[in-house]
Amino acid sequence: MPSTKTRFAPSPTGFIHLGNARTALFSALYGRGHGGSFLLRIEDTDAERSRDEFVTALEEDLRWIGLEWQEGPGVGGPDAPYYQSQRGAIYAEHYQRLASDGHTYPCFCSEAELKLARKAQLNAGQPPRYSGRCARLSADERAARMAQGVPHTLRFRVPDARTIAFEDAVRGPQSYSGKDIGDFIIRRADGSAAFFFSNAVDDAQMGVTHVVRGEDHLTNTPRQLLILEALGLPAPTYAHASTITGPDGAPLSKRHGSRSLRELREAGYLPTAIQNYLGRLGHTYESDELLSLEQLAAGFDLARLGRAPARYDPHQLLHWQHQALAALSDDEVWRWMGVLVEGVVPADKRAEFIAAVRPNVSFPEHAFEWALRLFNDPLELDDAAREAVAEAGRDFFTAALAALDRHPDDFKAFSGAVKEATGVKGKALFHPLRLALTGHPGGPEMGRILPMLGYARARARLEAAR
């Protein structure tokens, strides 16, 4: 048995979003959990849509989310290069072999002709498949077109009578008929390798044993198996993970508020939160606890991947964000809060600030709001706060000022004294005090906030309220 090798094979045509991050995670977890390795291959054969900046970004984003690859760009490996755009010589050799065994033929049909034919088939309620027109050209006709320099793709022949059956590790037994597939393109007119071909050849060449990818690739699999068979190359085990959908059941998109890893990182999501969320999106773990990547890998099982579409739930993601945040040390939380917060919180208040605020924030921007509320003067009150403060009245804050003089950093004693002096209690007591001191109706415990504000600032704020 070859040792387990999994891979992530993104096309660098955009930033990694939750859908492909999940596929990458599953692949990496499976490789790791089976004592194997995980490789990264950049599928950049489509020169028009592939961009260097996306390659850089996706490598960065994968590292950020903790998915290091053992083979691939930057780290090298026995099957380099790991960029498909640099693997032309390998593909040429395989095209040659397929051609000499009679598996392929040049197709001179233009885009426009093909489009028209597809439309006609669809209108007639038939599945769109290539008519086989160029397969029937005589050797002379072919030679003549070649001599004229008519642009051509390379097609792979699929016998109508063929049945292609395979066992998908998630979706069980699959069977396709050759006549529904039709002859398909394996080299584009510009000479670049088409997906079915380069993807399958590379998996085999690189010794990939398990291909975990999205359900949208399921119907590509029979084509890829035919290519591998024709080349006498080993086929990997395929595992097609269910699609992620939005709440409306449609494939997850920006419209559902789905964001790229990049945007999630910028918003302050923690890698562990994303790992724990995605690891459970269409896959079950026995534990509801926050798991490390090692633990996620140990519990990962292809048999635990669901067949039903997995619904994206931002509340769940937020739940894991809170779990991940709670697991950080104070120093880590401080770094996570970032430079904006650092610029506002006085150095001698840092420890108190972190302790008070960390249970109340989900993202660094919330921490920044708290830093401003606590340490930026004058405190701005919104209309609702002003109204509540006005309702408490002048006498209430006069009493509060007197109470503060006696209990400058003990909120319990301070509020007790206000209560005693005014007879006001419960929400009517705490709400205006909190608003006057922080401008906000909720948040960290006042017992922590009052000493952090310090006597002078608390006094100024109560004065202002009065």
Ligand code: GLU
């Ligand atoms: N480049 C393909 C994609 O990004 C890879 C599919 C696969 O994993 O086989 O969709």
